[in-house]
Amino acid sequence: MSDPLPVVRRVADLRAVIAGWRKDGLSVGLVPTMGALHDGHFSLVRASTEQNDRTCVTLFVNPKQFGEGEDFGTYPRDEKTDAAALSALGPDLLYAPAGDEMYPVQMATSVSVPGLGDWLEGEFRPGFFTGVATVVTKLLLQALPDRAYFGEKDYQQLCLVRRLTTDLNIPVEIIGCPIIREASGLALSSRNAYLTDAQGAIAPGLSLALRQAAAEIAGGSDIAAAIEAATGTILEAGFANVDYVAVRDAASLQPATLHDGNQRILAAAWLGDVRLIDNREI
């Protein structure tokens, strides 16, 4: 049995706890999450507890990063289960603010990253990355950690967070952590909970198509041809629709048409009304 994880819900209380740590000269890691925690999140928490004296996990289902018709209302929420699972991992604090603590009614300011925030996910989810950029800026400035941890599962989000922290001079080191996958290859995601058994059997096809395309491109295949083949493979696996399969520069996410520098292949596809994303290093 581990002790229950202390929880704070207000910025002032969060800052008071962290100020105490700072007074003792301790380093601080922050792990922002929307809850519905799985082994992907736990890997971030482990990385933070290894690299910092103190770790704060945040739990906030951010309304600003859900579009109309998206799943804000149904997104899985179970703080008790999340907190219990975290306790075993040894973070030091859970910060779980209410909506009006994060966004008081007068809140007007937004942070956006034109370009990087408009491509890929940004194209299919308008406003998504402005919501992400705004909440991440707020969380980082509320806590002012030494390091903050984000999964490569949301690879474009990781690139965007790196970009905005550099651009706005937020004094934090952003640490990206590898995707955690099921044995089938399926990338862990809170939204996998939406999948029926039949969809769950199809879902790994996205990961496998990207793995194959990444290997082909790494081996010298034409990028456009590999993208087209992967798109076909994903549809044949049983996905209803492919939003995109794209090969991009791994840092800037600018389109990559030549075999040139570090690249990443990224995709989003629909299984019924569940939208899955995945990506692979090339």
Add this chain to the structure above:
Amino acid sequence: MSDPLPVVRRVADLRAVIAGWRKDGLSVGLVPTMGALHDGHFSLVRASTEQNDRTCVTLFVNPKQFGEGEDFGTYPRDEKTDAAALSALGPDLLYAPAGDEMYPVQMATSVSVPGLGDWLEGEFRPGFFTGVATVVTKLLLQALPDRAYFGEKDYQQLCLVRRLTTDLNIPVEIIGCPIIREASGLALSSRNAYLTDAQGAIAPGLSLALRQAAAEIAGGSDIAAAIEAATGTILEAGFANVDYVAVRDAASLQPATLHDGNQRILAAAWLGDVRLIDNREI
């Protein structure tokens, strides 16, 4: 003779100096400016040196807050004169970054304040407040001062900076300082240097019209009528055009049509190709 003011030009150097102050437990005030310093700026520096152990003045003519056809190229720049004048006031550091230190080529992120940033000045200078919000966010996060000082001359800017620091949880206290005026009533502004002698004789008419309107409204006059009268007075004084005369809530800058709570009257008008702004408490 006072010692020359130390100057830093890089974020890393700024942070190193301030970290040294922090280590000694000293409080820090920041006075952001675009240079071309006058008694208005000096009043901010004095307020900061009185209220903080250490004061850093920043000097950066921010390209992002100038629109096309505006005066970025001709804005008065004379760092040597500014630094010499500041030395007599006793701030501890001048931070004067180059353009590419503030905005490296990859810079993409922007901070905006929809609503507050779209009205009044925002309506007549599209993009202006996004430029202001972005550079102020950066300067505050580069220095992380305890307090930052802004003049009420740019009243809407002051309201916007208060809004964005609250909204983004930037841990700084924003201090607004009263407008400094010439004996004629003309509010001090770096752009007054653009005025010919003849225009300089007309310029105080803006301030006087607002003073009269503020007194009338405070005395119970109809707000719309007072605005119309002030607009006429400004044009009769010799201004070529009035962008706006407006009465707003003093904190939110929402339109104010009733005699209700704290209010502010604000205006912008053109003298030839020089645009002047001013405002008064009601």
